Amino acid sequence: MIFLEYLEEKIFFIIISLIFTLLLSIYLLLIGIDSSVVILLAVLIILFIFIFLISNYLLIKKRYKKIVNLVDSLDEKYLIKEVIKKPKNLENRAYYYALDKSCKALNDKLSEVENSKNEYLDFLDSFIHEIKTPIAALSLYADNNSDKKIKEEVLKISRLVDKMLFFSKSDVVEKDYFIKEVSLIDLVHPVLLEYKNYLLNYSFKVEVKDLDNLKVYTDIKWLNFIISQILSNSLKYQNKKNRLIRIKGINNKNNIKLEIYDNGVGIKESDLSKVFEKGFTGSNRAKKNSSGIGLYLTKKLCDKLGLDIKIESVYLKYTKVTITFPKGNYFLTK
């Protein structure tokens, strides 16, 4: 708040005071009081008003700053009403009343939205678990009748359902999270098994290197999902005859890296920075089977699990995704 603004606000008071001083001076002069005394008196009055204005300004500025700082330092700003003092000033009390009411209304609305969101998530959760029973039945049926086509389609449905489940849970990773020591092969192996038929049908060469002896502390289930998302991209975007997937563990001093390399289409340089964005499906890729959710979700989950994820690629040559696990015995969800 600038002092001038304050003066502008008080302009009415200032003008009235000046007129009053002027009228008082004229009156005193008329009743024959010495002009030097009148001038002294006028100057004193004006000085007094000025001092009053400045001190009042400083006080108001202090209160102003206090509230602004309070709001800025608050994470959940809609709770501001709880932390500011109830004002004594009549006008400010009206503002306080307005703040009180709007915060309450907002909080009511917020819990309403939260409730309906939770209700929806609960429904989604039970729905997903319910739908898994017929999927499991179909999958067993396909196995028993050696029907590879149905099996493949069932696996696709199952993966899509999983994606939905993991997406709905991605905001509350900490609720379903269990860290233990696992070797990199435990993270990769179930995913490779899941894609086994696809990898064999399309004659991928699968190279797995240095995964057995590298141990990291993380949650298997989330990592299986993350790796499955990465691998599904590697399988989808292929342009060569000799297809290769190479999964490698690297032991560094401060961290352990898991590299997933494919010699597929790769990503254009201009797209590379956008692959983790929600809804980004690429400028060169056919849009089918692409929701723009997979890598976005992958990145989000990696962030929550405290892992670093990077993509390197040369268009038409290769894509390499690297997940970095910090070394040490503990880390927390964010």
Added chain:
Amino acid sequence: MEKILIIEDDKVIREELSILLTNNNYTVSNTTDFLNIEKVIENIKPDLILLDINLPNTSGYEVIKTIKKVTSKHVIFVTSRNTIEDELKSLKSGGYDFITKPYNKELLLLKIRRCLDEVNPKNHKDLVVNGVVLDLHLSKLKYQDKEIELTRNEFLLMYYLFLNYPNILSKDMLIEYLWNDQFYLDENILIVNINRLRNKLRDIGLDDFIKTVRGVGYKL
């Protein structure tokens, strides 16, 4: 043959699981009488029980309490819930293992096999076919007074051929087994590995120990 009891409320899953397990040489029984499980178990005397967690009017966690009273055989939980809470709860309540729907066929069979093998130590002995001994602990192959050391992948190949003796092992099955053991190979690599193994066998005087069955697979 080992007996497996399936406790599951979904009819199709029950049927298909039975077919799958029967095809893999297990005797299978079903029950839908979830509330009188003691009698069922006393009648059937299963070696292993597959138990669903979500059951009508009760739950797998309740049922396992009853099961534990009448038998010490292992229980594997099957469920569509895969949260950590469920996993902990099922292991805490005395389940031997935990597998989620939709089942990965190989994983399911593997877990069942592992669970049964633990109870039955006779499966840990060395395997012998036509005087050739496969040492399961030292990964060695012995024939008369000679022996060769096998690499991990060679050992796995031999192991599955031995296990399936005298039957034919199809290439697909062999590939499937080996993938389960983290040896991610395709048919070409399989052929290369078989040939390399044959050369090695020749060094200890075993010619034509691994026989090719045209168009199908291999046998000992």
